[in-house]
Amino acid sequence: MAIGPAVGTALGAVDSAVNHVPIWLGEVGMARADRGAWSQAAEFASLILDAGWAWAAVAVLAGWLVSRHMRPAVGMLRGAAAGALTLVFATTAYYGMDVIFDGGAWWDMRTRYWLIGSVVLGPVLGVAGTLIWRPRPAGALAALLVPAGAALQMVVLPPPAESLMAQPVRLAVWAFAAAAAVLLAWASGRRRTSARSVRPS
Secondary structure (H helix, E strand, O other): OOHHHHHHHHHHHHHHHHHOHHHHOOOOOOOHHHOOHHHHHHHHHHHHHOOHHHHHHHHHHHHHHHOOOOOHHHHHHHHHHHHHHHHHHHHHHHHHHHHHHHOOOOOOHHHHHHHHHHHHHHHHHHHHHHHOOOOOOHHHHHHHHHHHHHHHHHHHOOOOOOOOOHHHHHHHHHHHHHHHHHHHHHHHHHHHHHHHHHOOO
């Protein structure tokens, strides 16, 4: 169960750090398109790490990891706890790093909002991770949750057009979603083939 807190803390800390790269380089007052290579690289990472689908993916991953070789009921409980802990620790680390970098108060309306969201949505996402271990169709649908969410966000909430990294991020996310769908179809086909090969004649 330490997986959720560890992964969540890493996500929140890294996300906050990459968001501050333009500030550290003294480029925060410049137009996004005029910033240097390091700021552009940080913006690419930031546009992915700041996205809701990426945080959801980490909670799903935690649920998947902690429920391996578990009975379904136990796995779902562990997955729910891992999903919630992942997002709670990610939120705590993100705003904690912001306080270290910028000063100010940690406990404000934004922190409360995202902590409540973590407690509400984290268990659902963690359970989705456990369902990936299930046979079709539940497992397939659960596995498609993250790539489908990533693709949907690129349509509904795309990266800001003024960023040079907007198009590369969109292409990267679409490529990830397509690759995940192909991999899922391949794995599903292998499972069906294996099941037929061990079926008694």
